[in-house]
Amino acid sequence: MVETLRSTIVRVNAVLSGLLEEVRCAVRGEGEFTSEEVRKLKQPVEEMAPIIAQYGELRRTQPDLAGELDLYRATLRELDTTLAQVRKMLLARQASLEAGRAQISAVSQWVDAFRQTR
Secondary structure, three states: OHHHHHHHHHHHHHHHHHHHHHHHHHHOOOOOOOHHHHHHHHHHHHHHHHHHHOHHHHHHHOHHHHHHHHHHHHHHHHHHHHHHHHHHHHHHHHHHHHHHHHHHHHHHHHHHHHHHOO
């Protein structure tokens, strides 16, 4: 049971570390982080939920898992911070697109008005 638990935690940590690197690349402008990657995050987090629910007990009764559990928590914290950066980038991009849309709308109205005066 303990080894199965350990292998699950190690595997999930590896998956999350890879996804964290993908998010970091997106923040640096070296890649994209799409809704597909967000979906990929969901599965390992859901898989770890029952394990994390026993976090305190596992640290007490199986201290050899403490390092892997702590790594999981640290990775989640880093993901949270990095995803917040992605969110800010998306909000900035949304604002930029909205400004562009407003400019196109104004130009369109100007063209319509110009055509009417001819």
